[in-house]
Amino acid sequence: MEAAPPGFDYNPSAWFRRVRFSLLAATAMLIAAWMSLYQFELIGGVWDPVFGEGSEKVLTSETARQMDRWLRVPDAALGAWGYMSEAVLALVGGTRRWQHRPWMVILFGIDVILLGGAGVLLVIMQGFVVGAWCTPCLITAAISLILVYMAYDEVWACMKYLWRVWKRTRSGAKVWRVFCGYPLDVAEEAALPRGAG
Amino acid sequence: MWGRVVEIMLGLWLLLSPFIFEHWQRGETGLWVSDFASGGAIIVFAALSFWQPARFAHVLNLAVAFWLIAWGYFSGGYPSAPGYQNEILVGLVLIFFAIIPTNATQPPKAWRDYYLARAREGIGPKG
Numbered sequence: 502m503e504a505a506p507p508g509f510d511y512n513p514s515a516w517f518r519r520v521r522f523s524l525l526a527a528t529a530m531l532i533a534a535w536m537s538l539y540q541f542e543l544i545g546g547v548w549d550p551v552f553g554e555g556s557e558k559v560l561t562s563e564t565a566r567q568m569d570r571w572l573r574v575p576d577a578a579l580g581a582w583g584y585m586s587e588a589v590l591a592l593v594g595g596t597r598r599w600q601h602r603p604w605m606v607i608l609f610g611i612d613v614i615l616l617g618g619a620g621v622l623l624v625i626m627q628g629f630v631v632g633a634w635c636t637p638c639l640i641t642a643a644i645s646l647i648l649v650y651m652a653y654d655e656v657w658a659c660m661k662y663l664w665r666v667w668k669r670t671r672s673g674a675k676v677w678r679v680f681c682g683y684p685l686d687v688a689e690e691a692a693l694p695r696g697a698g
Numbered sequence: 699m700w701g702r703v704v705e706i707m708l709g710l711w712l713l714l715s716p717f718i719f720e721h722w723q724r725g726e727t728g729l730w731v732s733d734f735a736s737g738g739a740i741i742v743f744a745a746l747s748f749w750q751p752a753r754f755a756h757v758l759n760l761a762v763a764f765w766l767i768a769w770g771y772f773s774g775g776y777p778s779a780p781g782y783q784n785e786i787l788v789g790l791v792l793i794f795f796a797i798i799p800t801n802a803t804q805p806p807k808a809w810r811d812y813y814l815a816r817a818r819e820g821i822g823p824k825g
Contacts, residue, residue: 570776573770573771573774573776573778573782573783573786574778574783574786574787578783578787579790582787582790582791585791585794586793586794589794589795589798590794593701593798593799593802594799594802594803595802595803595804595805597805601805601806601809602799602805602806608797682806682808682809683806683808683809684808684809684811684812689812
């Protein structure tokens with residue numbers, strides 16, 4: 502069950518890789534949750550070693566207030582929710598989930614990419630719309646990009662596996678079955694390391 | 699397993715929420731009802747999932763999640779009182795717990811049966 506997918510010399514779904522990913526996502530979640538406490542007005546300030554009052558300017562900026570009006574909850578709380586989703590989805594499934602639960606791995610990949618994009622977008626908005634910088638925000642945005650880098654190999658292994666199932670079957674229905682986590686002999690063959698079977 | 703446990707904890711949190719956020723001081727009857735009904739439903743669906751014939755019952759918690767988000771969003775208005783924001787955030791968190799399979803760490807049942815059948819035929823798991 503610990504075997505590497507074809508084309509890999511390690512298992513991208515191994516526990517230590519996913520726990521490591523999850524811990525980093527949880528760190529970003531805690532930072533975002535702490536910033537949301539400031540936006541909830543439960544704490545009086547946010548520590549910023551580089552930009553002084555920059556964090557507070559960003560978190561109470563007109564842009565942040567506008568987002569609060571749209572979302573009904575502080576944007577940092579939504580960020581914490583995003584990082585929590587990454588930390589949780591990383592841990593769902595066994596060490597062969599790229600084969601047995603492709604839907605979860607692909608969903609996880611979409612989640613990670615969207616949050617990486619959201620991180621970049623928020624940094625751009627800080628610079629060009631708000632005109633102030635916030636160290637903890639930049640740290641969490643950097644983490645969201647590192648998370649994309651850390652997650653891509655598992656998603657890639659899963660996509661290559663689905664592609665091999667497609668090449669062997671030429672049947673969208675069968676690929677869909679495998680994607681949803683149902684077994685097929687061709688799928689088991691497509692998951693074997695090259696040279697075996 | 700752990701997905702269901704977290705769902706039950708979220709359900710308990712909603713059952714406690716009227717007391718934590720003091721809905722009675724604001725006369726928020728709708729929030730009382732929504733918190734209790736949603737919290738109870740989450741716990742029932744999560745617990746039902748341990749019963750094999752109803753093992754997909756936890757997916758119904760997605761419906762509860764969307765209810766919590768929509769109700770919290772549209773009846774809370776702006777600025778939104780803490781009780782409504784609580785419902786929105788609990789609903790958001792519930793989304794990704796509701797999709798976690800109950801025996802998430804094992805392969806899906808269909809794959810387990812597949813390997814069992816092969817082992818019985820003496821093919822064994824290759825690779």
